[in-house]
Amino acid sequence: MIAILADTHMPKGKRALPPQCVEKVGAADAVIHAGDFFAAPVLAELRELSPAVLAVYGNVDEEELRRELPETLAVEVGGRTVAVVHDAGPATGRLRRLRARFPEADAVVFGHSHLPLHEEEDGFQIFNPGSPTERRRAPRHSMGLLHPTPAGLRFEHVWLG
Numbered sequence: 184m185i186a187i188l189a190d191t192h193m194p195k196g197k198r199a200l201p202p203q204c205v206e207k208v209g210a211a212d213a214v215i216h217a218g219d220f221f222a223a224p225v226l227a228e229l230r231e232l233s234p235a236v237l238a239v240y241g242n243v244d245e246e247e248l249r250r251e252l253p254e255t256l257a258v259e260v261g262g263r264t265v266a267v268v269h270d271a272g273p274a275t276g277r278l279r280r281l282r283a284r285f286p287e288a289d290a291v292v293f294g295h296s297h298l299p300l301h302e303e304e305d306g307f308q309i310f311n312p313g314s315p316t317e318r319r320r321a322p323r324h325s326m327g328l329l330h331p332t333p334a335g336l337r338f339e340h341v342w343l344g
Contacts, residue, residue: 184210185260186233187327187338189217189269189294190314192243193225200228201343204315204326208232215258215329217294217312218269223247241269241294255285261331263289270295271309278302278309290336292327299325299340310338 186208191200200208208214214233218241220226226248229236240252256267266285271277271293281291282304290308298321299313312327324343329336 184212185329185331186211186214187217187292187310187312187329188214188229188315189292189312190219190241190297190317191216191225192219192221192314192317194222195317198316201315201324203341203343205232207326207328207341211328213237215265215267215292217241217267217292218252219243219294220248221245223251226251237267239267239269257285257288260329260336263331263336265289265329265336266291268293271311278304278307281309282307290338292329297321299327301338301340306335308336308338312340315343 209232213235216238218239237258238252239256240249258265266288292310297314297319300311302309313321313325315324315326318324326341328339
């Protein structure tokens with residue numbers, strides 16, 4: 184199982200990852216973070232919790248994170264390819280646009296909007312985990328889990344708090 188995060192935007196006030204999120208990240212084989220950590224210590228915190236952190240930078244990330252992390256990433260999960268990017272652009276046409284941008288990918292994980300989303304078309308999936316710390320217009324704080332199965336990739340949202 185892989186934990187999926189985006190848009191943690193920490194530190195900010197007393198903001199911290201919710202205990203349920205920390206538990207899921209700690210139990211996962213790896214964590215994918217789709218950008219907007221904000222500060223480098225957040226990446227360090229995730230690296231203490233998880234054996235592998237696969238991440239891209241987002242639009243609010245400090246320069247240190249922009250130097251260390253790529254803008255996009257492709258990872259193999261259970262024999263399938265998952266692309267990761269922070270900003271997937273406008274909602275209209277997003278699935279088709281991401282499929283064209285990442286033609287080798289079976290799925291794309293993204294963030295930026297803070298809105299949980301999972302769409303699928305002809306076996307291609309896009310997934311936004313939402314945010315565990317700053318829900319904005321989303322109904323609840325959230326994160327995601329990715330389960331590689333013999334049938335393919337199975338994404339799920341985890342509602343926090």
